[in-house]
Amino acid sequence: xxxxxxxxxxxxxxxxxxxxxxxxxxxxxxxxxxxxxxxxxxxxxxxxxxxxxxxxxxxxxxxxxxxxxxxxxxxxxxxxxxxxxxxxxxxxxxxxxxxxxxxxxxxxxxxxxxxxxxxxxxxxxxxxxxxxxxxxxxxxxxxxxxxxxxxxxxxxxxxxxxxxxxxxxxxxxxxxxxxxxxxxxxxxxxxxxxxxxxxxxxxxxxxxxxxxxxxxxxxxxxxxxxxxxxxxxxxxxxxxxxxxxxxxxxxxxxxxxxxxxxxxxxxxxxxxxxxxxxxxxxxxxxxxxxxxxxxxxxxxxxxxxxxxxxxxxxxxxxxxxxxxxxxxxxxxxxxxxxxxxxxxxxxxxxxxxxxxxxxxxxxxxxxxxxxxxxxxxxxxxxxxxxxxxxxxxxxxxxxxxxxxxxxxxxxxx
Ligand SMILES: *Cc1c(COP(=O)(O)O)cnc(C)c1O
Numbered sequence: 001x002x003x004x005x006x007x008x009x010x011x012x013x014x015x016x017x018x019x020x021x022x023x024x025x026x027x028x029x030x031x032x033x034x035x036x037x038x039x040x041x042x043x044x045x046x047x048x049x050x051x052x053x054x055x056x057x058x059x060x061x062x063x064x065x066x067x068x069x070x071x072x073x074x075x076x077x078x079x080x081x082x083x084x085x086x087x088x089x090x091x092x093x094x095x096x097x098x099x100x101x102x103x104x105x106x107x108x109x110x111x112x113x114x115x116x117x118x119x120x121x122x123x124x125x126x127x128x129x130x131x132x133x134x135x136x137x138x139x140x141x142x143x144x145x146x147x148x149x150x151x152x153x154x155x156x157x158x159x160x161x162x163x164x165x166x167x168x169x170x171x172x173x174x175x176x177x178x179x180x181x182x183x184x185x186x187x188x189x190x191x192x193x194x195x196x197x198x199x200x201x202x203x204x205x206x207x208x209x210x211x212x213x214x215x216x217x218x219x220x221x222x223x224x225x226x227x228x229x230x231x232x233x234x235x236x237x238x239x240x241x242x243x244x245x246x247x248x249x250x251x252x253x254x255x256x257x258x259x260x261x262x263x264x265x266x267x268x269x270x271x272x273x274x275x276x277x278x279x280x281x282x283x284x285x286x287x288x289x290x291x292x293x294x295x296x297x298x299x300x301x302x303x304x305x306x307x308x309x310x311x312x313x314x315x316x317x318x319x320x321x322x323x324x325x326x327x328x329x330x331x332x333x334x335x336x337x338x339x340x341x342x343x344x345x346x347x348x349x350x351x352x353x354x355x356x357x358x359x360x361x362x363x364x365x366x367x368x369x370x371x372x373x374x375x376x377x378x379x380x381x382x383x384x385x386x387x388x389x390x391x392x393x394x395x396x397x398x399x400x401x402x403x404x405x406x407x408x409x410x411x412x413x
Pocket of ligand 1: 113115141142208240241242243244245246247304305351353354381382
């Protein structure tokens with residue numbers, strides 16, 4: 001056992017305390033539980049430099065700020081520190097701009113998405129609690145990450161996907177060892193099946209924010225970003241928001257780092273980006289509401305942000321407000337246009353959800369919500385390769401004589 005700094009868990013809405021070393025789902029109030037740490041003690045015993053000097057690659061270097069006490073329960077599939085890539089050509093920098101636009105490319109993580117962070121922690125805690133069977137509703141990426149980590153840990157997993165989840169995701173999940181089912185509904189319908197099966201089957205519900213540890217995994221995005229940027233956070237973070245785990249987790253990371261005194265300067269503005277066909281958080285934000293009711297007929301091809309209702313809605317809105325950020329929605333048309341443009345201009349292959357943040361950045365800039373002097377981070381949360389791509393129609397017949405002139409100014413001839 002290593003020293004662990006978790007003090008207790010806390011209901012995110014009532015503040016009621018819960019014992020740390022027990023299996024928990026939602027709080028009695030039906031809302032997410034947050035893990036709390038004894039930061040005062042941590043601060044006395046561990047310094048920022050201890051983290052910087054850690055020999056561990058990837059998210060487990062932040063173990064003092066994570067809940068898994070026994071190192072043998074820390075599952076790993078080779079999570080790496082994901083790079084920050086400067087967009088040199090898509091963004092028009094002029095010589096007097098102080099700003100920069102960086103893409104944090106989370107597509108490099110196991111199973112190709114940042115869901116790996118949350119599920120790495122959730123499944124490691126499941127292992128610590130000796131849980132035998134995990135179940136999850138998913139639009140694709142969470143299911144794949146859970147399947148991979150559960151299989152690696154020798155834990156049984158069952159996954160429910162909306163019937164129109166892209167084939168590649170569904171096949172990936174099944175290949176990674178989960179019992180995989182297609183449901184004729186959306187992710188909230190899948191979530192209902194998981195919830196109802198808890199008593200009847202005995203599986204543990206790993207849905208977004210319905211257990212306390214996925215947030216802690218996603219929190220490592222914030223810790224990593226801080227360390228990568230020499231403990232000085234960017235001015236603005238654009239985050240494609242579905243259930244909101246990442247946005248909530250990063251904001252939690254920043255508050256913990258601030259309390260530890262590990263970051264210099266101010267905290268970033270958090271921008272929640274959604275698709276116009278499924279924008280419950282944006283609507284609630286614009287109405288000044290605390291909660292976001294179910295969005296009817298949710299539609300967007302950016303599956304990761306097709307989440308019509310979020311149990312942590314108020315936590316997303318709270319983080320956006322506390323950070324003086326905002327919520328913004330962009331159309332699927334803009335999303336795919338931006339994806340193709342960034343890929344062909346900068347060689348950086350965004351997933352549609354990541355491309356949504358690019359579009360939102362451009363819109364926010366032209367509406368003067370942010371400035372060219374801002375240091376901006378866009379989250380690309382999955383590899384672009386998991387999504388349908390434009391067809392290639394150019395053909396060459398090797399048996400005909402090739403007119404090489406056509407390549408010189410192709411496609412203008
Ligand atoms: C899950 C997911 C999101 C949304 O993340 P949350 O933290 O749940 O809001 C965005 N993009 C992709 C690719 C995802 O898989």
